[in-house]
Amino acid sequence: MSRVLYELAAADPDRRFSPFCWRIRLALEHKGLAFEGRPWRFTEQDALAFSGSDKVPVLVEDGRAIADSSLIAAHLEAAYPDRPTLFGGAAGLALTRFHAAWTDQVLHPALAPLLLLDIHRHLGEADQAYFRHSREARFGKPLEAVCADRDGQIAILRKTLAPVRAVLRAQPFLGGDAPLYADHAVMGAFLWAHGVGAPDVLEPDDPVAVWRRRMLDRLGEGSRALTLG
Amino acid sequence: MSRVLYELAAADPDRRFSPFCWRIRLALEHKGLAFEGRPWRFTEQDALAFSGSDKVPVLVEDGRAIADSSLIAAHLEAAYPDRPTLFGGAAGLALTRFHAAWTDQVLHPALAPLLLLDIHRHLGEADQAYFRHSREARFGKPLEAVCADRDGQIAILRKTLAPVRAVLRAQPFLGGDAPLYADHAVMGAFLWAHGVGAPDVLEPDDPVAVWRRRMLDRLGEGSRALTLG
Numbered sequence: 090m091s092r093v094l095y096e097l098a099a100a101d102p103d104r105r106f107s108p109f110c111w112r113i114r115l116a117l118e119h120k121g122l123a124f125e126g127r128p129w130r131f132t133e134q135d136a137l138a139f140s141g142s143d144k145v146p147v148l149v150e151d152g153r154a155i156a157d158s159s160l161i162a163a164h165l166e167a168a169y170p171d172r173p174t175l176f177g178g179a180a181g182l183a184l185t186r187f188h189a190a191w192t193d194q195v196l197h198p199a200l201a202p203l204l205l206l207d208i209h210r211h212l213g214e215a216d217q218a219y220f221r222h223s224r225e226a227r228f229g230k231p232l233e234a235v236c237a238d239r240d241g242q243i244a245i246l247r248k249t250l251a252p253v254r255a256v257l258r259a260q261p262f263l264g265g266d267a268p269l270y271a272d273h274a275v276m277g278a279f280l281w282a283h284g285v286g287a288p289d290v291l292e293p294d295d296p297v298a299v300w301r302r303r304m305l306d307r308l309g310e311g312s313r314a315l316t317l318g
Numbered sequence: 319m320s321r322v323l324y325e326l327a328a329a330d331p332d333r334r335f336s337p338f339c340w341r342i343r344l345a346l347e348h349k350g351l352a353f354e355g356r357p358w359r360f361t362e363q364d365a366l367a368f369s370g371s372d373k374v375p376v377l378v379e380d381g382r383a384i385a386d387s388s389l390i391a392a393h394l395e396a397a398y399p400d401r402p403t404l405f406g407g408a409a410g411l412a413l414t415r416f417h418a419a420w421t422d423q424v425l426h427p428a429l430a431p432l433l434l435l436d437i438h439r440h441l442g443e444a445d446q447a448y449f450r451h452s453r454e455a456r457f458g459k460p461l462e463a464v465c466a467d468r469d470g471q472i473a474i475l476r477k478t479l480a481p482v483r484a485v486l487r488a489q490p491f492l493g494g495d496a497p498l499y500a501d502h503a504v505m506g507a508f509l510w511a512h513g514v515g516a517p518d519v520l521e522p523d524d525p526v527a528v529w530r531r532r533m534l535d536r537l538g539e540g541s542r543a544l545t546l547g
Contacts, residue, residue, distance in 0.1 A: 177409020183494030184406070184413040190484035191420065255419035265412030 091125075092117075095137065095147040098128030099211035099285070105315055106208060106284030108197065108277035109158040110146040115273035116162050118309035120172040124148075126311065132215045159189060162270050175270040188263060188271035191252075196278050199249040202242045205232050207285040243290045250297050257296040261303065268304065276304045283316055320354075321346075324366065324376040327357030328440035328514070334544055335437060335513030337426065337506035338387040339375040344502035345391050347538035349401040353377075355540065361444045388418060391499050404499040417492060417500035420481075425507050428478040431471045434461050436514040472519045479526050486525040490532065497533065505533045512545055 094114060097107035105111070105126070117124050129136060129145050140147045142156030148164075155161050163182065166175045176182040209220055209232060221232060228235045236242075253275060256263055263271040279301050282289075291298040308316060323343060326336035334340070334355070346353050358365060358374050369376045371385030377393075384390050392411065395404045405411040438449055438461060450461060457464045465471075482504060485492055492500040508530050511518075520527040537545060 174409070177413070178407045180403070180406020180493060180498060181409040181413055183489060184410055184417070184492065184498070184500055186485045186488060187420075187481060187492060187500070188413070188416055190481040191416075194480045194484060251423045252416060252419040255423060256415045259415060260412060263413065263416060264409060269409060269413070271413055271416070 090151050091149075092122060092151075093125045093127050093149045095129045095140075095145045095149070096126050097145050098130060099208075100213040100216075101211065102128035103315055104211055104284055106211075106281050107145060108192075108281035111277035111280040111284075112158045112270070112273045113146045113148060113161050114312055115268075115276060115308075116165055116175055116270060118312060119175060119268070119270075119273065120165055120169050122165070122169065122172070126315075130213065130216050131219045159186075166270075175273075177264065177269060181269065185269070185271045185274070189274045192274045192278055195249060196275065197281075199242075199246045200278055200282060202236050203239065203246065203290060204282055204285055204287050206236045207287045211285050246290060247292075247295075250291075250295075254296050257300045262300065268307065272300075272304060276301070279304075280316065319380050320378075321351060321380075322354045322356050322378045324358045324369075324374045324378070325355050326374050327359060328437075329442040329445075330440065331357035332544055333440055333513055335440075335510050336374060337421075337510035340506035340509040340513075341387045341499070341502045342375045342377060342390050343541055344497075344505060344537075345394055345404055345499060347541060348404060348497065348499075348502065349394055349398050351394070351398065351401070355544075359442065359445050360448045388415075404502075406493065406498055410498065414498065414500045414503070418503045421503045421507055424478060425504065426510075428471075428475045429507055429511060431465050432468065432475065432519065433511055433514055433516050435465045436516045440514050475519060476521075476524075479520075479524075483525050486529045491529065497536065501529075501533060505530070508533075509545065 094110070094117065096105045096110040096114065098105055105114075105128070114126060134143055137143060137145070137147060140149070140154035140156055142154070144156065146158055146161060147154055147156045148161045155164050162175055166182065174181075176185055205224060209217055212220055224235075225231055253263070260266065262268045263275060289298075291301070305316070323339070323346065325334045325339040325343065327334050334343075334357070343355060363372055366372060366374070366376060369378070369383035369385055371383070373385065375387055375390060376383055376385045377390045384393050391404055395411065403410075405414055434453060438446055441449055453464075454460055482492070489495065491497045492504060518527075520530070534545070
């Protein structure tokens with residue numbers, strides 16, 4: 090079977106930085122499914138037109154396209170039930186929506202002010218223009234203003250992670266003894282930061298940093314090539 | 319089997335207001351387990367001494383005491399596996415730690431400034447002194463100062479609920495099609511507010527308010543008697 094994952098990339102095609110694409114990359118590796126990760130840029134709308142989506146991730150299996158990370162993850166679980174589970178059953182799938190929603194609505198906004206200028210710096214010229222325009226409209230101010238007060242934002246991020254930290258004090262992964270999709274959802278945020286070369290802002294002995302190390306150690310070969318160096 | 323749940327109560331013994339005790343009350347009803355809910359006050363340390371805990375909830379089954387809501391919930395799931403599940407399996411148990419941690423560390427602090435004075439108002443004299451002293455030490459200011467800016471706190475609470483709201487837009491309960499312990503953890507916070515007669519601060523068409531109605535409709539008879547009127 091051919092399997093292609095369209096992933097957001099910077100000017101350097103090996104710099105993949107969408108947290109939502111990372112979730113699916115981790116999910117595919119979790120399931121042990123081979124795939125080609127194909128770089129895609131913000132301004133390459135035409136290249137996605139076939140899928141009916143204007144955003145990545147888009148997964149294409151034998152010509153069938155699925156967009157939206159939550160839908161792709163649910164598809165992978167349903168289509169490959171004999172491979173390692175992403176959710177641990179129907180209840181786990183339902184419960185994981187909260188981890189994903191919290192990551193989308195709380196963690197990403199807490200991280201964005203620490204990343205937006207790094208993202209911008211790594212984009213090609215056309216993508217830079219698109220990114221600045223769309224993000225400044227979303228935040229209602231210049232990127233530089235969103236990213237001001239870096240120390241304050243670091244403090245906010247660390248505080249935001251409190252409930253994740255509490256869980257990781259009690260068990261090695263959000264999913265328990267081994268990672269589940271809930272771990273991939275949160276880890277996607279850190280790989281977003283990693284992908285644009287943002288400095289690490291966690292204390293090294295933070296249980297979240299220790300868990301992140303465990304997650305990095307489990308990356309598949311393809312992802313490892315994208316995250317080292 | 320005798321089964322007693324020690325629950326935090328106000329001067330009126332039918333006014334039960336600990337969010338952690340409510341979680342266990344809901345979990346016991348979820349499992350269909352009969353129990354006596356025994357009112358306990360902050361200053362009745364002696365009455366709990368037998369359990370080795372100085373806090374409620376404490377569940378006593380045939381003389382065996384278990385304290386701490388998370389431990390009690392895990393015990394109920396393990397001891398009564400043939401009754402309706404609270405977690406939906408091992409993965410669900412691990413994943414639910416995040417809902418509980420988020421409720422403890424994010425939702426409760428967002429709700430507390432809207433409740434502390436209502437709690438104080440309903441306590442007996444000795445408990446009032448204990449409550450004011452211990453909470454003012456914890457918050458580092460007078461209760462009245464913690465509870466100032468009510469409108470601002472309402473806005474914070476509504477924003478804090480964003481990830482719960484997002485999940486409840488996609489499915490009727492945090493646990494999916496039916497409640498799980500994750501629902502009880504979050505509902506405990508609302509029953510804390512309800513238990514001290516705090517005014518409702520959600521918009522009636524908020525998906526969280528709609529879910530809360532569904533949860534109230536499912537209360538067992540014993541809890542219904544404590545929440546009506």
